[in-house]
Amino acid sequence: MQNRLPEEKVFKDPVHHYVYVQDRTIWDLINTKEFQRLRRIRQLGASYFTFHGAEHSRFSHSLGVYEIARRIISQFERGGFPDWPREERLLCLCAALLHDVGHGPFSHSIEQVFGTDHEEWTCRIIREDTEVNRVLRRVSPDFPDKVAQVIAKTYPEEIVISIVSSQLDADRMDYLLRDAYFTGVNYGTFDLERILRMMRPHRGHLVIKESGMHAVEDYLMSRYQMYWQVYFHPVTRSSEIILRKIFTRTRQLHEQGYAFAWLPDTLRGLLAGEVALEDYLTLDEAFMQMTFIQWTKEADAILADLCGRFMHRRLFKYATFDGEPDPELLSALADSLRAMGLDPDYYLEVDFPADLPYDVYRPGEEADKLPVMLLGEDGEVAEISLKSDIVRSISGIVRGKHRLYFPGDVMASRAGELPPEWRKVLGLH
């Protein structure tokens, strides 16, 4: 089979200028309906409520991850490094392109409530009867399985996994640059070209030449800033909390046998824990947004209100605490909310972003992410925090404050009914 395209194809990309496609398999994968569907799923979920530019899709991110992987491999091939297994090229590119293909709308919130797992869906899309699978099988019958193994991090060649998924992989490098570009924040830029030039295949591992250490430091500091300025932004958290409440309410209503005025079959399946792959693929943000708009007219007041809050951006306000808020005080606040007719299960939430398995580089902590290894001039390999003062300094930081989220708009007009000690804390007088 002739896999090389007669003429290179390009996509104009604001982050990488151009994305180059040279293989028919890649071209065909991009044109499958499962991959095109990623155009309807935003890369940053509900962050667009905080940063209105952050409307970019997982489609563009996936192309970007592919492009970075392509450049890494192309550099390895030009350099003629013997430790690079040349026959893994197409596998690595396909895994890079498809690593997010199973993502649904607002994945993290849905997964938290319904226990689904986007990586599992990714592997099903690759292995079951889909256009993606048909394209991959044309390479070889076991090719879909190999792609799925790389994504599941069970493939035997570690270096192939490292390019797609590690502390310094094509995925993170693309999303930091892309999210910085589309949100418009200044953080998140680093010298991609230099990092790529410093990468080396080394005895089965992906390493960075020590002379590239400063560029990696800069990348890690960018990541630190992006986490706190963008990914954990309190307004974004607010919209994610509302999303989660919507899904929780939906599940509860379903369990109670509530008669939804609007409940497409796909959603019914999701609630029942039985979604066919074909139906899962129709679940996109268009679907969810239209559903939320319909649900603003549901009889259940809580569901209708929460959906209205999400669609019309009437988010919860928040107050910040240095430690955990006092449980007794919290319970008193919950009582007065109840007295106002607001169920505290849906209208009160303590959030602590640092609880998340987050991403700031901590050696040893994220067992599933291969660390950054530096290759010294003497041929020795060492984990970066042993060499870099700045990485060592920031990797020990525990950060994050507790925040209490609440419907400030409703409560403002009834502040008099709140416990007095809360009024000042919540800024309601």
Place this chain on the structure above:
Amino acid sequence: MQNRLPEEKVFKDPVHHYVYVQDRTIWDLINTKEFQRLRRIRQLGASYFTFHGAEHSRFSHSLGVYEIARRIISQFERGGFPDWPREERLLCLCAALLHDVGHGPFSHSIEQVFGTDHEEWTCRIIREDTEVNRVLRRVSPDFPDKVAQVIAKTYPEEIVISIVSSQLDADRMDYLLRDAYFTGVNYGTFDLERILRMMRPHRGHLVIKESGMHAVEDYLMSRYQMYWQVYFHPVTRSSEIILRKIFTRTRQLHEQGYAFAWLPDTLRGLLAGEVALEDYLTLDEAFMQMTFIQWTKEADAILADLCGRFMHRRLFKYATFDGEPDPELLSALADSLRAMGLDPDYYLEVDFPADLPYDVYRPGEEADKLPVMLLGEDGEVAEISLKSDIVRSISGIVRGKHRLYFPGDVMASRAGELPPEWRKVLGLH
């Protein structure tokens, strides 16, 4: 009423760095549900099929237009120019912010088929019973009407209209910069800061100091390039043609009494020519995309196929012609399509972008757009093409080629059934 916010609010914007809000009215307008709805309508319609970064919404564009208008006015105030009517500030800002609030999903295609008019909807949203209207009425009872007049270009103060809508207005300056940023093309950048600094209110008109002529030339050349590289890109045109065919088919089926498996009431109203404002406001891209996904399962093969083409990006191919294609030959081609079972009304289209009332600057041609006037050092005012060689040169260019769009994927496998003279032209052998 105290309209000034106690503290300025900001939005992070990738194009203007920050958008500054100083007035409570503006802040409240942004938080209405009618304005938030613009988040669900893309600025460039189906262009994201060509430029995957072009996923930005009319929400972000509207904020940008507001911000440019704010900077123009702020410069007029700082300069203390007596010809600027200071009392019009808030009116001008509101009109800039709201000028697109009536846009629906894929407006141009829907308008072509159903004869709706987004500007009319904009004025209805401003004047009828909406959150936007309530915010505006708090300024004064006749304020909504004045805003609508500025947008309809009937307001007596020409300079207020010029800032919002003219050959060199906040609208165009924002969309050129924004569309260039999000598509990633190099064209479309010009020196906004210099143009703003050169603007002057002059006897009721908006003029540009002659020393800023070169910056305006650069802006007009950017516009020229953006039209041909982005707005009239043949792939974008292909997706717009499919959209139009979908709407045309829908209308025809409705007229024939076809029983749609999926037809939400809002759409039924649109087909019947009777949409209530409240329903119109639920019409967004999420709604349309979910509908198209549902329609891929409709019994009508044409509608189902066209919707699948749009959602999975199986666009029509095209061939380019120097003049109009020969009608007889075209008719022979239509016949062979019909023989293949493809209705040429839906599967064949001749397109000529230059037929559109397009935007490249031509003095006198666009009666409804105020031209660019230069203010010489001697105090004389002259239309720019009288002063600028380069504007005069490009303003006379008639450009554009005829393109024939067709379903290359289906026809490729049956090329033998085509008239032989067509096979080469269409690139099907």
Place this chain on the structure above:
Amino acid sequence: MQNRLPEEKVFKDPVHHYVYVQDRTIWDLINTKEFQRLRRIRQLGASYFTFHGAEHSRFSHSLGVYEIARRIISQFERGGFPDWPREERLLCLCAALLHDVGHGPFSHSIEQVFGTDHEEWTCRIIREDTEVNRVLRRVSPDFPDKVAQVIAKTYPEEIVISIVSSQLDADRMDYLLRDAYFTGVNYGTFDLERILRMMRPHRGHLVIKESGMHAVEDYLMSRYQMYWQVYFHPVTRSSEIILRKIFTRTRQLHEQGYAFAWLPDTLRGLLAGEVALEDYLTLDEAFMQMTFIQWTKEADAILADLCGRFMHRRLFKYATFDGEPDPELLSALADSLRAMGLDPDYYLEVDFPADLPYDVYRPGEEADKLPVMLLGEDGEVAEISLKSDIVRSISGIVRGKHRLYFPGDVMASRAGELPPEWRKVLGLH
């Protein structure tokens, strides 16, 4: 001889991010003292008086030209195009790197007055006994001569010359981007990556695929804007006029046997028309600036004044005329200057930038610059203005106004002595 470096070297470059060096010959050429000397010669001569950022040197431009040439060739090699003569790679790179090595300080002004020619000096540096020559001879005895032939455009392989010197060469593409970057103007940016990707070697010529036409249009429009906004900027012209007057005065004084208080031997040689190559190489901007500072103390009042004007930026003012100023009126103005004690030969100058053999693309006009040729999909090659409306439009523009330069500072205090008709024209009341 092993020419390949064991490890690629890089230079950090603000325009191209990195400049990559892979050949020992290139590395050694950069380290010669003749090439290092280019660090002391500004790329844009006296333009820094207009754009204070424009302090970049011919050293950085020369590296940039080399880098663009390297990318063009590397693309040709990767594409495996049979029409690219692979054995010319190093020759082309050396010619690109060295094409400006003979430039002296403020070359254009010195050449106009003393009749020297920087290209001649470039060829002498390449051919005579220099470090550059020694490095080149290590490739082969006739290699210096071949490099000189490429630069003199007499080498038989046209495509090698085209990359270094044509209407769309590495030289121009670098200087437009670089001058735009360092001056900070918005014009001058175009899509270099796309143009490079569209270049093809074709039967001995360098051509552009027709699908890249728009990127070339954009490049030509950038060039047009850069000429008028930067290169012909009236303030830059003013400083160039003063430079020319300084050199003219120096030559005249020398001919009159004037005893300079400061006249280093190198300058004495230049005045006598006898400069040894070794001395020429010490002529840099440091040398000229120190000389001008010394000359501000010369007994000759005109020389001292002109040097003070240049060093302390007391430039001539200018007035603009639509046609040529009336000779009789001009003569009356000269008389009144003379009456004030100002020699009009040194204190009055009519300038018309368009008289220069300038650079805006005009097919056929610049006999020594190969035009831009487009390669159609049908394999036909055509000059770009036959295909592009916009190129045809701008290539016919004759532009430029006459400007009269004069010492406004001195004349302002004695405006009463001027012919009345001149006072208003010159803005002196």
Place this chain on the structure above:
Amino acid sequence: MQNRLPEEKVFKDPVHHYVYVQDRTIWDLINTKEFQRLRRIRQLGASYFTFHGAEHSRFSHSLGVYEIARRIISQFERGGFPDWPREERLLCLCAALLHDVGHGPFSHSIEQVFGTDHEEWTCRIIREDTEVNRVLRRVSPDFPDKVAQVIAKTYPEEIVISIVSSQLDADRMDYLLRDAYFTGVNYGTFDLERILRMMRPHRGHLVIKESGMHAVEDYLMSRYQMYWQVYFHPVTRSSEIILRKIFTRTRQLHEQGYAFAWLPDTLRGLLAGEVALEDYLTLDEAFMQMTFIQWTKEADAILADLCGRFMHRRLFKYATFDGEPDPELLSALADSLRAMGLDPDYYLEVDFPADLPYDVYRPGEEADKLPVMLLGEDGEVAEISLKSDIVRSISGIVRGKHRLYFPGDVMASRAGELPPEWRKVLGLH
């Protein structure tokens, strides 16, 4: 006196887009010959040997510092903050513009050897008989003195000093952005607009609103990276060491009564410790570079060699040590250099950049730089490292390695004469 210009003047600046001048005093100061002289002094001394783009002058930096100060003050005035002393505006702007006016060529090296002090020269230029002084005196007789006091940090209004010189002043903010722009490195960018918006005058101090903390963190991290990637770059250090050796040799030769073939009076004065202000002002980089070129022909072999090394970029090589190199081994190396005819006083140097009073933010350490103070929402003011985890983490880092500099080019050919233990360390075999 009417100080406001009838019309604002602008300078095009690549970093700030435009520099705006509104006061006649500022305009006149820029046009003095003492300020114009800054065009001939590079901002980054010999860094252009490492980053060829770093050819920008102190002239452009000074304009940039002025512009940032102008924006800070303009924001204070627009905000109407009562703690900003409005009458100090012009004083602050003049001090910002002139803070570097006393800098000479390669200041740090000259100051180390000759004990001169650029700040002292700045104050002399402001106070003695110069064009700058004349312009300042036109404001008021004591104005020059007040400007000098701000620069000397003895002026009673702390906030005026803070804007010009503190841990977060206009000076540093401009040079980080400018040096990043001209070197082309990615580090060094931060969100200037946000920092300026968060600045507040508060009871005589300059503070930052706590919500701007992250932008300040980013600024401090940029500074950290710029120090290690640019300012302390080992190649830059190498050229600075050679400069220092040149000046040391010159002084020694002068003390020994050596007869220089080239020694302009200004230099003779500098060596004798008696330079008149007027002569000092002719000392610029043109002067020094021409001098170094002349000195390559001096009879003293050391001076001639060092000058050739500097002018033709034949820098010293270096080897890196984790701690201080062993003194005994060092002494053995010095002996073998002596045996080769290389005086180790001039051809061997141990360098430890962290010894410098450097700039990375350490609270309390730099007694003369006011720290960054955050203003909480509760009105409390706190030093930033008490609030920011990341600032606290990086401010404790002690960093830097010892490096040994040596003439690798000469020694390479005679490596056999070196102590064997040194050959490997120095990379000479």
